[in-house]
Amino acid sequence: MRRFAIGLMALAWAAACSTPEAPAATVDPNIAKVENGLLVRSQVAGEPVQTWTLAERMAFYNVPGVSIAVIADGKIAWAKGYGVLEAGKPHAINPNTIFQAGSISKPVAGIAALRMVEQGRLSLDAPINDALKSWKIPDNEFTAMAPVTLRQIMSHGAGLTVHGFPGYAAGKPVPTVQQVLDGAPPANTAAVRVDKKPGASWRYSGGGYTVMQLAMTEVAGKDFVTLTDELALKPMGMARSTYLNPVPAANLANAATAHTREGVAVPGHSHTYPEMAAASLWSTPSDLARMGLAVVDAARGTSGAILVPDMTKQMLTKQMGTYGLGFSLAEPGDGQVFSHSGVDEGFEAAFFTYTDGHGGAAIMTNAQGGSALAREIMASLSATYGWKFGAVVAR
Numbered sequence: 001m002r003r004f005a006i007g008l009m010a011l012a013w014a015a016a017c018s019t020p021e022a023p024a025a026t027v028d029p030n031i032a033k034v035e036n037g038l039l040v041r042s043q044v045a046g047e048p049v050q051t052w053t054l055a056e057r058m059a060f061y062n063v064p065g066v067s068i069a070v071i072a073d074g075k076i077a078w079a080k081g082y083g084v085l086e087a088g089k090p091h092a093i094n095p096n097t098i099f100q101a102g103s104i105s106k107p108v109a110g111i112a113a114l115r116m117v118e119q120g121r122l123s124l125d126a127p128i129n130d131a132l133k134s135w136k137i138p139d140n141e142f143t144a145m146a147p148v149t150l151r152q153i154m155s156h157g158a159g160l161t162v163h164g165f166p167g168y169a170a171g172k173p174v175p176t177v178q179q180v181l182d183g184a185p186p187a188n189t190a191a192v193r194v195d196k197k198p199g200a201s202w203r204y205s206g207g208g209y210t211v212m213q214l215a216m217t218e219v220a221g222k223d224f225v226t227l228t229d230e231l232a233l234k235p236m237g238m239a240r241s242t243y244l245n246p247v248p249a250a251n252l253a254n255a256a257t258a259h260t261r262e263g264v265a266v267p268g269h270s271h272t273y274p275e276m277a278a279a280s281l282w283s284t285p286s287d288l289a290r291m292g293l294a295v296v297d298a299a300r301g302t303s304g305a306i307l308v309p310d311m312t313k314q315m316l317t318k319q320m321g322t323y324g325l326g327f328s329l330a331e332p333g334d335g336q337v338f339s340h341s342g343v344d345e346g347f348e349a350a351f352f353t354y355t356d357g358h359g360g361a362a363i364m365t366n367a368q369g370g371s372a373l374a375r376e377i378m379a380s381l382s383a384t385y386g387w388k389f390g391a392v393v394a395r
Contacts, residue, residue, distance in 0.1 A: 028078045030384050034068075039379040039392050049392070057376055058083055061369040062263030065093040065256050068377065069285035071292060071353060071360035072385060079286045085366070086257035086265050098240060098247075098282045099256045099364040100270060102342025103164070104351050105243070105281035106209050108291060110154050110326030112231035113216055114311050117150070121219050124151040124314075124325075131215040135178045137194060146198045150215070153208040157320030159196040162189055162207030165275045167345050170246070170268020177214050180275055181207070202321030206278035213277035224276045235306055236294040241283040243276045255282070258346020259367035271345040279344055285362035292353030292360050295338065299355050316355060332388040339389075341371065350374040352389060359387045 038052045058066060065083035069076055081093030101108075116122040122131060127147035129136045137148055142159055152158035166188060168174045173186035183191030192207035213224055220227050225244045233241050247255045247270065258266035273280035298305035298312040307315065315325040316338060322328050327338035339352035348370030353360030361381050363374040378390030 030070075030072075031078055031080060033384045034070075034377070034380045037380040037383055038376040039383065041375055041379045041390070041392055051380075052376075054082060054377070057373055061367070061373045062259070062261065063365050063367040063370050063373050064259055064263060065097070065366040066370070066373065066377075067093055067095065067097055067099065067256075067285050067364045069095070069289040069362045070381065070385075071289050071357065074293070074296070074357040076286060076289050076293070079284075079289075085255070087259060087263050088265075091253075093256065093366075094254070095286055096240060096284060097254050097256055098251065098284055099349065099366060100245075100258070100273075100279075100342075100344040100347040101281040101283045101288065101349050101364065102279055102344040102347055103206070104283070104288065104340045104342035104349055105277060105279050106206075107326035107338075107340050108232055108238075108241075108281055108283075109209065109213065109216075109228060109243075109277035110315075111236075111291075111295075111306060112228045113150065113154070113212055114307055114315060114325060115231045116216060116219065118308060118311055122150060122215065125149050128153065128211060128215055131219050132211075133218045135181055135214060137192075137211065140194060142194045142197050146200075148194060148198045148208075148211075150212060151319060151325065152198050153205075153212050154325040155202075155319035155321070155323040156204045156208065157199055157202050157323075158205065158208050159194045159198045159200065159203070160192055160205040160208040160211065161195055162192050162210075163204055164206045164343070165189055165273060165279055167271025167273045167279065169266075169271055174272050174274050177210060177274055180210055181214070199320075202323065206275060209278040210275045213275070216277075228276075232291075232306070237290045238283065238287040241281060241287045243280050243282075245276075245280045245282065246270065246272045247282065251282075256347070256364075256366035258344070260346065261368040263367060266346040270347070273344065279342075283364075285364050288349075288351050288362035288364075289353075289360065292338075292351065292362070293357065296353060296355065296357035300357075330389065332391075334388045337389045341374075343368075343371065348374065350378065352378075354387075354389070359385055359389075 064087040069079040079095040175187040336355040342349040382391040
């Protein structure tokens with residue numbers, strides 16, 4: 001029955017992904033400014049500032065495809081795709097093209113987890129082991145000092161190991177979540193364990209978010225794809241997004257292919273990530289922008305927002321290091337920003353939104369090297385719209 005439900009979800013998602021965006025009535029003049037004003041963010045003071053076109057920098061970084069969505073004045077101002085789904089093939093990127101979002105998966109999954117906290121099904125501050133059934137974080141001298149909590153996991157302060165995950169190439173065995181957490185074959189990463197006092201210091205841990213994933217599914221009694229669709233993706237209007245992977249055949253026609261740093265397609269299209277909360281989200285920049293605007297609504301205390309005001313305040317307050325609950329937080333001088341970047345095998349992405357909604361962007365690419373390109377696009381966006389986040393820094 002569960003496979004049947006996921007199959008129906010895949011069909012519904014395929015229909016959503018094939019729905020074209022409504023054409024814009026007029027062309028936003030800022031688009032050309034952004035496309036022709038890419039900048040290296042670090043500039044030598046007093047020297048002429050060099051700019052490039054987006055096409056020039058895509059070629060420089062061997063990035064076959066890029067998609068951008070921009071938030072301005074509290075709404076999605078424009079979205080546009082560039083390049084191709086796969087190098088050497090003619091199929092063009094468009095605003096509906098889906099990419100793997102990498103670690104941007106984490107804050108989206110985190111929103112679903114926080115909704116479970118609001119519903120009383122999870123606790124931010126109780127031991128996370130209380131919510132786990134089939135597997136528990138092994139006790140040791142560090143957990144004897146303090147238990148691991150969901151708050152610590154979401155802010156990367158739980159003392160848990162394993163920074164990130166390489167995924168599994170097409171045709172390779174894919175482990176269960178429990179095998180991933182124990183580092184047991186066919187898992188290709190080490191066991192997720194506590195190796196320093198929980199709550200004492202910050203260290204990025206995709207392993208922690210995999211623990212969160214298991215806790216969410218075991219408490220809810222639902223698979224992660226269904227759970228996140230119900231609690232986060234649908235409520236935020238992210239109709240073209242899913243944690244389901246590998247990509248169903250019905251979606252491949254408009255799914256970007258992963259590429260190496262040299263611009264060579266990854267065999268088998270893309271990697272599979274059983275570590276869904278940490279890395280498996282497929283999405284579009286427009287959907288990520290919708291998520292950003294949903295958080296803006298929640299921060300404003302809008303009735304019916306994705307989270308209640310108190311929970312939103314906690315999410316957007318630094319808990320450990322620069323992290324709130326799921327997002328990295330910054331104050332560049334023109335407002336608070338919540339952001340996250342993402343890297344999967346052959347995909348790199350960046351996302352940010354000002355908490356007051358006056359600006360933001362999501363940039364998704366289908367190659368290693370895309371993060372460097374995204375930083376230059378961000379610098380162009382900041383110069384075009386007058387934002388301080390991502391702006392050029394003189395040295």
